[in-house]
Amino acid sequence: MQRTVTKQVKQLDRVIIRFAGDSGDGMQLTGDRFTQESAAFGNDLSTLPNFPAEIRAPQGTLPGVSSFQVHFADHDILTPGDAPDVLVAMNPAALRANLGDLPAGATIIVDTHDFTGRNLTKAGYTTSPLDDDSLAAYAVHPVDLTGMTIEAVKQFGLSRKDAARAKNMFALGLLSWMYGRPTETTIAFLEKRFAKVPDIRDANVTAYRAGWNFGETTEAFVVRYEIKPAPMKPGTYRNITGNLALAYGLVASGVRSGLPLFLGSYPITPASDILHELSKHKAFGVTTFQAEDEIAGIGAALGASFSGALGVTTTSGPGIALKSETIGLAVMTELPLIVIDVQRGGPSTGLPTKTEQADLLQAMFGRNGESPVPIVAPQSPGDCFDVALEAARIAVTYRTPVMLLSDGMLANGSEPWRIPDLDELPTIDPGFATSRNHGAGDETEFWPYLRDEQTLARPWAIPGTPGLEHRIGGLEKADGNGNISYDPANHDFMVRTRQAKVDRIAESLPPLEVDDPSGSAKVLVLGWGSTYGPIGAGCRRVRNAGHQVAQLHLRHLNPLPRDLGDILKRYDKVLIPEMNLGQLGMLIRAKYLVDAVGYHQVNGMPLKAAALAHAIADLVSEAEGHEAPLGVWGETVVKEHVQ
């Protein structure tokens, strides 16, 4: 018989939870469901999946640990959080692998089921940490999640192994109770996902409900937490990952331009999900071609562009290395092409499932010859949608390959996304050439390299257009008629013209918006890509501590916006945080002769707000000529928010 337990309800303004388990334990799914529940509830949120490159590393070992961190709040937040408030550890290895990230006082909910001799040894424990005082600094809740799951689903007659597999749903149910998450979406999800296997479906739903009920009735948990919905700009929202937003942005680019979308791609982590997603959207005229290699992927995409489609290729850093020669051909043939690099840890195979932004200089310069390529980068998962459209706009308008630099954190991380009104999206006009363009009377010819005066773009004349038959290729072109030319003066002119065309793109960019609330900051923090959230959070900490700092984030890396130089000169100090060893920093210093300072972290993980706040405060102190103490805003976990 169950007793009624009186539960306290505490108000929090934000919580960071990390679910950690073996890579076969379903932690990504658990985190994803908790995220969906939080999104549906109306919290702002940001997520950080973290998993090994191995599909199933040896069970119970440290390398096999997979985790999913979700930060949700009653106000607008920018990052998945520096350190978890709550760790859910499904086995000894998951506890050990994540303990170092926990601040003192953090809550640990641990599945005791696997804290036995062999599993402890595999995780490197000689004695159970649950039995000694090594976890004294934390609020530990040892619960036999697996045992209770098996008991709860007994009625379905599953094997012990299959029954135990539902333990992630038991854990999800418990946490959903603890944080007052709505349950309907997860139950609907489970019913759909396992519709064809009723036993498994029922076991998962039952385990989920059992987890919730356990929280409700047990004396082990006496506090529930309430995190109110966050105020957000009016609109309709959904939760979205960067790869999904990118895929949708590409579909939207096809619809807005009227061009059939052609993706040539070779599977690679962490970009493959874009290929998977686009392969579902054939009804939009999307062709997805899984090529024999990276080179064929981009080759086919370029061929499709030559034929009048919107050619796209998706990959990660190693794939870009292989595609370089074809990108050069696209520069020379001046055809629209979108090249998407979802960056991961490098060099070489590097860290396939971790994030990094160290491909900027590869995108910028990684080709033979003077080979300018426009570069754009999204700053958040939802922003991937807009940046995909921007890449398409530039590619089509200027007849050029465009590099889009996403990264592992954007690709797999998610956030609430205000769904745009389609009428507000840019229109992209292919403007195919339809008639000859040179000479008069009967002597007219088609010159494939005669340029638009404003954009310097050449005509896009696609096969099937009578009278415009022409040949293009990788050899240098004569200005205008496009015939092969080895003339020295012509080559010099064409090299400069290709550069000038890319530089002209800057004329089409909106003015930069500097976030400088006081208008009197002396320090500017400049960033690009997925560091937007951590930099913003770092700046907020510095401002909360009473100091002034400005933030500017670049969407266009090549060409750089025309007003950037003037903005940089307005500040005494410029800090450029990057997940590399200073690649944007090198470009900025070279181009503007600004003594920008770098902040570099290359550990495969996103930058952390607290560490950034210290780096910013140091520079503020230098610029202002006095100390710039951060107080509590310099601590990893800022306790102030607990109401």
Place this chain on the structure above:
Amino acid sequence: MTGLPTPGLRSGIELVPTADGPQTAKEFTSDQEVRWCPGCGDYAVLKAVQGFLPDLGLRRENIVFVSGIGCSSRFPYYLDTYGMHSIHGRAPAIATGIATTRPDLSVWVVTGDGDALSIGGNHLIHALRRNLNMTILLFNNRIYGLTKGQYSPTSEPGKITKSTPMGSLDHPFNPVSLALGAEATFVARTIDSDRKHLTSVLSAAAAHRGTSLVEIYQNCPIFNDGAFDAIKDRDPSAASVIPLVDGEPIRFGPDGSLGLVRDQATGGVKVAEVADLGKGAEDSILVHDSRATDPTTAFAISRLTDAGFLHRAPIGIFRQVERPTYDDLARDQIAAARDQAAGEPTDRLNSLIHGSDTWTVV
């Protein structure tokens, strides 16, 4: 030899718009000066193609030639069609994008033995297995010409070149065997100097719906002169050409004194003196059937090509069979998806990006 597809099956060019009236070779000739070495076999192939294209009867603007890098890859510049002179080895990949997106184009790839079989080997075999609707002309001169005379992946072993002063060590590819191994649906071999045969093979290749691989023996007068002289010897006593003509017994040599028969010992095919075959000789000589579904016999015949210096080679269409093409299937999937989708693209896009879990903030 028939250049027509089997009745009832789709032709390689059936979706390509036809010309309004008769065309001339001149119309297909661009204003660019041809820059191959004097005496190069490429001239003969160019002339043959320029002469053949008007007979194909397609609109000039619906023909695309794509090439890689090498001497032969300059080919597109000399034809007044659409064309792309791309990068080394990648022409089949680029042509894949063209053929998949545009059923109304006649797509041709011009490549060489280095371009197609060394740096581009991967793209070649995958194009062949996918069976995209395009024709690949593989100019095989068994040498690297544009880089001035290194051995190629089809050079005979022991070849003395600039990069192999003591002789090359590599065993060569037989392009026809390779293509058949990749399950190509159309595989043929012809010679630059035999315009009539070349044209007939081009005609059959264009009519074939799928990837047609045409190996063209092509003489390089500068770096590998005479590599195919034995094959070009019209004296039947040389018995160098094994002619493959559908429906006919495969006989060659003086008065047809040689023939191809099954080799009972190996399961392959061998050359036999017809006179030695005795009674029933006619029945034991292989009758060529390029449309045999099983590629085993075609492969066995292809093995009769000399790997070393060329003294003998089968010439003609080894194989032409029907198999659905990748590009048709890809377009069919899109058409099927479109048929099932209701509403305007913009409405469907709106519904797509909303998904199933949304919430509204007012």
